[in-house]
Amino acid sequence: MEDGEHLVQACGKLLILDQLLQKLYSCGHRILLFAQMTHTLDILQDFLELRKYSYERLDGSVRAEERFAAIRSFSGSSANMGLNSDPEHHGAFVFMISTRAGGVGLNLVAADTVIFYEQDWNPQVDKQALQRAHRIGQLNHVLCISLVTEHTVEEVIMRRAEKKLRLSFNVIGENVVENEDNEASGVGTTDLKSIIFGLRMFDATEMNDGKHVDIGMQELNAMAEKVIAMRDEQSFDKDDRKLEVNARNLLKGNEVTGVSDLLSCDLGFDEASYLSWVKNFEEVSKTSCDMMLDSRSRRSSDEEKSSKIESAKKKAEEKKLSKWKSVGYHSLTVQDPICPPNADIVSVTGSVHFLHGDCTAPSNVSPSEPAMIFSCVDTSGHWGRGGMFDSLTRLSTSIGDAYERASENEDLHLGDLHLIKLEDGHDEQNVDRNAIKWVALAVVQSYNPRRKVPRSDISLPHLENCLGKAAFSAAQNSASIHMPRIGYQDGSERSEWYTIERLLRKYASIYNINIYVYYYRRSR
Structure with missing residues (x-):
């Protein structure tokens, strides 16, 4: 894999994260970046290396010694760091953390911004992770940003998390929702409805169009500015501080949407829409099969060229072996090993x-x-x-x-x-x-x-x-x-x-x- 701008351009989340980090870095803020999977952290690590942002990383594979060193490096200079200071001279700018490995037991008040790149099915896990920065000793307003891709399973996760939080509030007695109609809203319990929610939003005829872009960089920039400006806004009531900023809404002139509006929208789930989408998908698949046949004919000519190259390599290898035999040289290189059948099983002794x-x-x-x-x-x-x-x-x-x-x-x-x-x-x-x-x-x-x-x-x-x-x-x-x-x-x-x-x-x-x-x- 080669680093480059294609890493950012290939992902909508990285596009908006890039805008957010640029603005947060210029203002002297420091970030806790949470993700569920370590593979996601690997991609984010490549992104931070590309942008030359200083960072620390904490996941389940980091040893205790490295864990404590990373925390000290990130938190050591927090007492002398102001909002307008340069993060480059005050420790790492971003602390990447896997939610399960670092969501509990850490005191990271040096950060005043928490970004969730991925959400957990259990909303209490994300709340615990947020408390790493929003706790005693924090001197600044803490801004929490959750990145969710619209019309995907991520939005299903977010809606179900909101439903679970509402249920826990009703049981515990905190922030009881007065609107009883909201109880009927949200995502259904069947997996089929979750599938329909994502698939029905896409047009099957556009499945091969990889260059279609709805939103330009100006809209993303405006969205990032609006999100960061929310940190210091005091006009919202306590119950309305959780808000949604959507690029599509910005294009329509609507800047901010409350979570209650998000939950009360009509999803329009029905099995007929799912079946119609599948039918359209099958029709498009037939046309794509014809395109594949054309590509196979071109591939056969490429295979002929590659076979000639392979034969030339084979002759060169035979010539090299004959030379080694004449001078009495024996190669000490090790051949590629055959991976054992239980390669996915973690050994206890090794x-x-x-x-x-x-x-x-x-x-x-x-x-x-x-x-x-x-x-x-x-x-x-x-x-x-x-x-x-x-x-x-x-x-x-x-x-x-x-x-x-x-x-x-x-x-x-x-x-x-x-x-x-x-x-x-x-x-x-x-x-x-x-x-x-x-x-x-x-x-x-x-x-x-x-x-x-x-x-x-x-x-x-x-x-x-x-x-x-x-x-x-x-x-x-x-x-x-x-x-x-x-x-x-x-x-x-x-x-x-x-x-x-x-x-x-x-x-x-x-x-x-x-x-x-x-x-x-x-x-x-």
Whole structure:
């Protein structure tokens, strides 16, 4: 995936969120951004990286140490921060939180704006999440914004949440709704009505039109300004402070709609409308099938071209193998593993351990267990000096020789994992000689001397590929993996480590192995 404006343009919510964050950032506000799913947080994280906003992240995969560090980073400077101050010099601007993992037990009064990117079926969960900012110690007005896509299941969730809140208010005795007619409004209980609610709003004949845009950036900008202006408006009564701002209403000249108006609208549910929509959908599908036949004829010509390219690659591969045979070179690369059938089942025994020390001395941690040392390299073919290079050279000089020989024979590509088996007696400090060691060199960085910075950053897709190969090989040899903490930098780039840590836990559980991550203590 490549970052770019297409990330924002592909989603209506991100369009309005982009406008909101620009205005909130310029005014010095700070944000709590809640989402239900961690995959959504990944997308929002890419969006914040694209816009260069500073942020912290908290979800169920974040360890306690990182959790406390993120909270301290976000809340530490709240006492000296005013509304017109620059968030860039006062900690993170946005705190991304998964609702279930961070909706309870946190005090984040440094933020004065709460944005719900996704809503929960249980409205009390969102209310608890709102209390992270709206609590004792908060000195500013708190603005809560819920982003809901119209005519989708999200609106069904919102309407049912309102109905549940109204029921709880009636039971507890708080804010009793006087209008008894509202009890009959809202979404019905059957799943069929929820489906009709979304599908009947769309015209099946426009299903292939992906460029249709109702609302321009001016309307979105006006909507964002109206939402932010609500923070300081005092003309509403206490019961009317919850309002809806809809872009379609702005186009019609109506700026604000009360929630009661939203709930009392006639949804017009009936099964006939659903069946008619399905009939129109089937008719359009028939025409789209004809278009698919035309595309298949074009695809056949493309397949002929690709077959020629494949044959050329095959000849080049045979030529390379014959060259290797003539010089006596044997490739140490690991083939792509076959994922086990129970890959989705999380193992209980396989886990990731964090400790201080030197990853090139695994016998200090697991003396009787076969060990595999995992290290990252680039495509230059030049064995470096210092750090991991010197540590691996002390283990065996064959490691650097194998790496350089692979480069000489054009066997060094991104995503390759070279598995080097160390001979007996290579390590004088090894207590148990029966603990066989391997060194896995993961090629995850490209090297180009013409660039200003010749060595690129770690490529996460290639790193994930190498981790899968290493975990598979370790499982085949009943070994554990020992590696330094890679991909961690200060500032906003520390988000990269969150992704790597999730990958480690994934492969440790899939292949039922232990992975040890070492924090190296540098001498002062």
